[in-house]
Amino acid sequence: MARVVISGYYGFQNAGDEAVLYSIVKALRSLEPDIEITVLSRRPEQTAACLKVRAVDRWHPGRVAGAIRRADLVISGGGSLFQDVTGPKSLLYYLGIVLLARLLRKPVIVYAQGLGPLKRHWSRWLTGRVLNRVQLISLRDSESRRLLEELGVTRPPVYVTADPVLGLEPVNMDLRPGQDKWEQLELSGPVIGISVRSWPGYEECWPSLARVADELVAGGWQVLFLPFHFPADVDACRQVARLMHSPAVVLRENLDLPALMGLMGRLQFLIGMRLHALILASLMGVPFLALPYDPKVTALARMMEQPVAGFLASVSYTGLEAAVKQALAEREENARRVQAAVAELRPLALDTARLVIEYLRKGARG
Numbered sequence: 001m002a003r004v005v006i007s008g009y010y011g012f013q014n015a016g017d018e019a020v021l022y023s024i025v026k027a028l029r030s031l032e033p034d035i036e037i038t039v040l041s042r043r044p045e046q047t048a049a050c051l052k053v054r055a056v057d058r059w060h061p062g063r064v065a066g067a068i069r070r071a072d073l074v075i076s077g078g079g080s081l082f083q084d085v086t087g088p089k090s091l092l093y094y095l096g097i098v099l100l101a102r103l104l105r106k107p108v109i110v111y112a113q114g115l116g117p118l119k120r121h122w123s124r125w126l127t128g129r130v131l132n133r134v135q136l137i138s139l140r141d142s143e144s145r146r147l148l149e150e151l152g153v154t155r156p157p158v159y160v161t162a163d164p165v166l167g168l169e170p171v172n173m174d175l176r177p178g179q180d181k182w183e184q185l186e187l188s189g190p191v192i193g194i195s196v197r198s199w200p201g202y203e204e205c206w207p208s209l210a211r212v213a214d215e216l217v218a219g220g221w222q223v224l225f226l227p228f229h230f231p232a233d234v235d236a237c238r239q240v241a242r243l244m245h246s247p248a249v250v251l252r253e254n255l256d257l258p259a260l261m262g263l264m265g266r267l268q269f270l271i272g273m274r275l276h277a278l279i280l281a282s283l284m285g286v287p288f289l290a291l292p293y294d295p296k297v298t299a300l301a302r303m304m305e306q307p308v309a310g311f312l313a314s315v316s317y318t319g320l321e322a323a324v325k326q327a328l329a330e331r332e333e334n335a336r337r338v339q340a341a342v343a344e345l346r347p348l349a350l351d352t353a354r355l356v357i358e359y360l361r362k363g364a365r366g
Contacts, residue, residue, distance in 0.1 A: 004028070004074070095126060173261065197273050202293060223246075228277050264281055281338075
């Protein structure tokens with residue numbers, strides 16, 4: 001039985017990162033049903049119960065080292081782990097896990113990550129040095145590969161695949177809890193989802209977004225705010241909703257992934273900042289308008305052939321209103337584009353799992 005450890009931003013009630021973990025576990029088990037998976041999590045009991053995996057406290061050095069020591073392979077898994085925008089501590093933690101694994105002579109695979117941004121000179125130097133010591137790197141977009149080349153990473157094989165979540169097949173998931181939640185929220189008619197997050201400088205734009213949302217309600221739409229990171233996103237969604245003059249619904253529950261997908265699948269359109277809000281909308285065939293706070297959001301919108309409103313911190317009310325109107329006018333065509341893009345990217349999203357299992361089968365355990 002192969003044993004792997006997965007490191008990432010897990011157990012923090014972030015729906016996007018939990019979706020990444022769910023997707024990685026599901027993909028690995030589809031290829032190797034008996035694989036033993038241990039996750040480094042902030043809430044190990046919850047992670048273990050939800051995914052039927054082993055889990056250890058990511059902040060407990062002894063348990064982390066013990067899990068890595070008994071593993072055949074360490075996966076640095078999904079998301080944007082190697083970045084310094086949210087501060088250097090996070091970057092040092094994830095690089096530290098990689099270094100610990102290599103010191104214990106365990107192979108490491110970087111799993112479909114989005115690399116960067118890396119703003120500090122030392123963080124770029126250190127990231128390049130550490131990633132040159134791993135066995136294999138897969139990235140979710142070509143922009144990350146360009147950054148990897150800038151960092152001087154030349155030793156491990158590098159593959160550009162796709163975000164792990166794009167490998168999910170909604171038809172094979174039980175989406176009924178999300179559809180039940182739709183009924184409980186008493187949603188009816190055409191519904192637009194809005195997903196926002198707190199980000200420096202962006203709160204100044206909430207009045208413009210609230211004004212656009214009011215116009216949507218006046219035009220016959222119902223507005224549903226979808227937080228993806230609890231509780232921070234709930235606060236951001238409430239701030240915008242409170243600025244509206246019309247009624248709106250704010251989701252206040254941290255739904256599991258199938259339930260969240262079932263709920264989002266009933267939307268007609270999504271306006272969103274969060275990367276994985278846009279990815280889940282794409283999976284469910286829902287067209288979207290991206291509100292980028294990070295280059296990764298723009299990159300995804302380009303990949304999905306969906307419109308971008310421009311960085312919300314600098315877009316005016318007039319610009320945002322025009323972008324929403326145009327996106328809604330082209331909604332049917334954008335729905336066809338997003339569905340075609342997902343169909344094209346799904347096999348790529350599963351490629352990283354195949355690379356992991358292939359590596360294990362070729363003797364990583366030795």
